[in-house]
Amino acid sequence: MTKFSPTEVYKDRKVFLIGSTGFLGKVTLSMLLHRFPNVGRVYITVRARSPEESETRFWNNVITAPPFDPLRERYGDALDGFIRDKVVVVNGDIAEENLGFTEEEAQRIAGDLDVIINSAGNVTFNPTLESGLRTNVVGTQNVIAFAKRMKRPALVHISTCFVAGNRSGAVWENDDVLGYFPRKHELKGVEFSVDAEIRDCAKMSERARAEAKDAMMAAHFREQARQRLDEEMRDADDPDALGLAVARERKVWTRNRLTELGIERAKFWGWPNIYTYAKALGEQLVAAETGIVRSIVRPSIVESARSYPFPGWNEGFTTTAPIIFMALKGQRQIPANEKLILDITPVDLVSSVMLAVAAQACVAEPKLVYQAATGAANPNNMERIISLVGLFRRQQELEKNDGLRLFREISARFEPFRVSAERFDATSLPMMNNAAKKVSSLLDKAKPRWGGGRYEGVINRMKQTVDRVEEQTREAKEAFEMFLPFTVENAYVFRSDNVRALFESIREDEQQLLTWNPETFDWYDYWMNIHMPGLKKWVLPTLEEEMRA
Structure with a gap:
């Protein structure tokens, strides 16, 4: 040949x-x-x-x-x-x-x-x-x-x-x-047509936009707009400010509605x-x-370069970056199927x-x-990957020269470990997020309605802190949940x-x-000496800035 x-x-x-x-x-x-x-x-x-x-x-x-x-x-x-x-x-x-x-x-x-x-x-x-x-x-x-x-x-x-x-x-x-x-084998006799999907999605979008113009929804957007302007200490009776605020509420609702409908449709077909x-x-x-x-x-999953343009080059929001970032910051529980191949x-x-x-x-x-x-050709399962992330975190902690040697030695021992999705929900970020929501709600109820001077100021400061915790745990929880299909649920062999x-x-x-030549890869070398150092240099600093914003 x-x-x-x-x-x-x-x-x-x-x-x-x-x-x-x-x-x-x-x-x-x-x-x-x-x-x-x-x-x-x-x-x-x-x-x-x-x-x-x-x-x-x-x-x-x-x-x-x-x-x-x-x-x-x-x-x-x-x-x-x-x-x-x-x-x-x-x-x-x-x-x-x-x-x-x-x-x-x-x-x-x-x-x-x-x-x-x-x-x-x-x-x-x-x-x-x-x-x-x-x-x-x-x-x-x-x-x-x-x-x-x-x-x-x-x-x-x-x-x-x-x-x-x-x-x-x-x-x-x-x-x-x-x-x-x-779901082809589950939905017997059902045919899937890409042309029909495109037409149906267009109709679905039109219905969502029509729903946003409904009289009841218009009243709802107006109510939300006035509430937001009050919270921002702006004049809710100013017609220009109110009009812009109503338009914003409609836009946000439409965007969220179209996302919900898209997720619902994708999941029905099995994506x-x-x-x-x-x-x-x-x-x-x-x-x-x-x-x-x-x-x-x-x-x-496309990740850090092995050799070209040079080992470790990476850019942007890659799939493994958020999980590695949170593990390096101390998140210990990683929801995963230990035998699942992360390709x-x-x-x-x-x-x-x-x-x-x-x-x-x-x-x-x-x-x-x-x-x-x-x-x-060269499977690498989640159990091994989590252990490599833990080993890399230990190295990073022990290499820090910040005068906190004893603290770093103790911190280095707290390595991430695999848990089931159920345990993650019950004992990790989702649990902390729910707790923060409840505390925020209680602080809302504790705020005096008559104007409580210093007491109200203390409550507001506490609520700001709790709300920030709620936001951070929600974002971290959503990041883990986003990747569950690839780390827990679907054991692909491509x-x-x-x-x-x-x-x-x-x-x-x-x-x-x-x-x-994937059969020649040494995954230990790739993760420890190429991929994670590459993420640390090229991706994680930007990710940290975005999470602080």
């Missing part, structure tokens, strides 16, 4: 990378330019108010980021010239028809392309239903329509392994995509949140297009899969689904047979350019 050369494939090819400003997108763009400098041209979208602002954002915020350090090391002062020769920045938005381009621009760009890689997406677990669908579904429809303008339409669509939904066991790359929903539901709809749209070259890449794939391996599939799509018809996951076969088909002298 003749093996293929990504270097030869990418020579003079034109690639459109959508979503190049995110964590995964920046690493992929940097790797493409570093490993395949003979690539013809790379179009990238940077959403902004004007083409000039797109260029400014790219040069100020994207190319200056750490993922491009290897290119800076290679080209030095010549980097600007290399980038200007290879990269075309366009002001595009996949939520808009023609990706926001004019008809002429769309045809010109599409006609110059060999492959599109769409890694754009809303990765918030539970946005409003409309927001989740705008990028992950409507955006996908727009990218497909744009791809059809190409001389040879070829699309690589980035999804997620977790479209599998609430289920356990092996998840195979050749499982059905079209018509899939996680744990709006994100996985919307991503599943998006990839079913891609799978339905049999007249184009298309492939779906599903990463598992994590370093970002550079995911980028390698994306670029390998895109190269294949330029010259042949790739498989429909590639799962960039490590759990089948198979990556198509990925392995694809990388085996690459010429041996080029396999160092695009790497897929």
